Amino acid sequence: MTIDPHVKNIGIKSTPLHALHVALGAKMVPFAGYDMPVNYPLGVLKEHLYTRAQAGLFDVSHMGQATLTGNDVVAALEALVPGDLAALTPGQIRYNLLLNDDGGIIDDLMVTKADAPDTLYLVVNAACKDGDFAYIAGKLAGKATLTRHEDASLLALQGPAAVDVLATFIPAAATMDFMTSRLDTFEGVPVRLFRSGYTGEDGYEISLPNVSAEKVAKALLAAPGVQPIGLGARDSLRLEAGLCLYGSDIDTATSPVEAGLSWVIGKRRREQGGFPGAARIQKELKEGASKKRVGIKPLGKAPARAHTEIQDASGKRVGEITSGGFGPSANGPVAMGYVDASLAKVGTPLNLIVRGTALPAEVAPLPFVPHRYVKKA
Amino acid sequence: MSIRYTKDHEWVLLDGKIATVGITQYAQGQLGDIVFVEVPAAGKALTAGGEAAVVESVKAASEVYAPVAGTVKEGNAALPDAPETVNQDPQGKGWFFRMEVANPADVEALMDQTAYDKYLQELAG
Known part of the structure; x- marks a missing residue:
């Protein structure tokens, strides 16, 4: 032990x-x-x-909270994220991605359009908050003011x-x-x-x-x-629930398309671009990415943890588990990881190399447990 | 026949040359809900401190180490289908494997109950 x-x-x-x-x-x-x-x-x-x-x-409470204000704060932040913020009405929240110039994901965050004019409320990951807020404040200097809420x-x-x-x-x-x-x-x-x-x-x-x-x-x-x-x-x-953990399932080496987060990118933004890494991301939206995040269901009882090697049926390495463990509601092992795009179809057989042994698994639909969000109150 | 403990929180109960091995009450409490167990097959050669079995909680996978050198006689076949047994009865029905030890004196050299209790107090310190 x-x-x-x-x-x-x-x-x-x-x-x-x-x-x-x-x-x-x-x-x-x-x-x-x-x-x-x-x-x-x-x-x-x-x-x-x-x-x-x-x-x-x-x-x-370890997560980062901040208010972003400015005369044209929506356009300002849209320069750093691919989500359609202009479409938000006061009180609406949008899941979004802070991108670097390569289209890699610096963090995922929640952006809320506040009732106050020209104001957005941001909630970011704890481990990323210092970097995120410095990046946003730096990139938007002169256009928007970021106020952290450490209180x-x-x-x-x-x-x-x-x-x-x-x-x-x-x-x-x-x-x-x-x-x-x-x-x-x-x-x-x-x-x-x-x-x-x-x-x-x-x-x-x-x-x-x-x-x-x-x-x-x-x-x-x-x-x-x-x-x-x-x-x-x-x-x-x-x-x-199939939700990404920043630093495990997404990071600066993954793009929104690879991560299966293309839905974050609004239609207008897809056409117009204007976010970091737009050229790469627009290309991937059209042609597909070479790797893709998928749900992975181990067919036995053994959980496959993060960094477990994924092989195709012929024994070729095709990716890696990024999150994995035992799902109490699924009552068995569940995982997510990246595989070559050609193997991303639900039902594709894979092998997971756990403690040196190839264990059978297959690509599974996400989420493992249905979301129960309230659509209309 | 008396119980011995390792610093890695395995318990060992020696009967002649056959030792029964499991993880301690303390260990199961630290791991939390155990959801997967892999026990070794009969005949597997074990080295002292080498990996012998696997125990996984919701949070993480951990190895169970062989307390001494020897050969596996049997794994607890009931555990893979009922891993929660390790939480419920870690020093009874939740045993992991039985092994024939190479040198019974190796077991005697491990911590006895008094020494292990003291060790746990130091960890909590």
Whole structure:
């Protein structure tokens, strides 16, 4: 058995909910420079299943939040991302990709058009936030002003019970469409609600002042049908939902087309370009990319983890698993990875080289567990 | 017959030249929900500290090491279909494999209960 010794981290950051995690019995691990709960006493498996059955509360305060303002802020940010921001109406959220000049993905992010004029609200990955915000502020200098919200925490309430739980505190939460945002108050605390998430379930993300994070978290945890959920289950939930983990499934070496994220690129943007790497991406949109991210279902019981080699039926290396593990709701191993485009069709047989042995697998449709987003409130 | 432990959290119960090996209560607690187990086939030669079996939680895959040198007599055939047994009864029904040890004195040299308990206290320290 190999077990990590207790990590004693000097200088690691913590979120405003750190004391609450410890009081709840969480196992804390370093993640993206923060001491974060990987699981609570319930354990990853039950936390995962609980979220799909009821509602899970996640602390995602390590993520980066910022406001971007400017006279023509939409056009300014469109120069860095391929999503159609001009089409957004106030309160709409769009999943988007921050691109480099080669069309590689610097990060994935959520962009919300705020009610205030000329204002966008950005939520980016924890591990990328310093780089993202410096990149955006630098590229858009003179056109837009980026203001980081390090005084804001972020909670995610995910699962089928999330709507009823949150509506007892904020009635208007129940009227929101998926991928919309609104400002409201939670027992007097000003919050920005997003009906969005990273689990494949209906749910919300709640941005709120650091000073009120523990009070709101405790109020939500006291509601029936809510349990605290750690990063372990967050990862297995998003994997089953076929959602990319930045740094594993997408990075600067992958393009949106290769990543199966062409849907992010609006029709107008496909035609007009005007985003970093447009020439490459427009070419890949027309002709296809040479490799593609696909769902991969191991046919046996053994999970195939990230960096597992993928071979075709003849034993030729054709790619690598980028995320893989056991899917509690799928009740078996699930994975995603990149394969040669010729092998991306659902049902294509593959072999996964796990501990030196070729294990049979096949290309599977994503998601592994159907999304249950609320389309119309 | 007495139980011995490794620093990698395997337990070993020696009966004559046959040792039964599994992972400890502490180890299963650290791993969390176990979802996959691979046990070695009979006849496999094991070296002390070498990989002998695989145990995977939702989060990660880990190796179970051979506590001493010897040869596998049998793997626990019940585990692959019921990996959760390792969580439920790690030092009983959740055993991983039985091996014929090359030198029983190697087992005696491992930590006894008192030493292992002390080792766990140091880890928690």
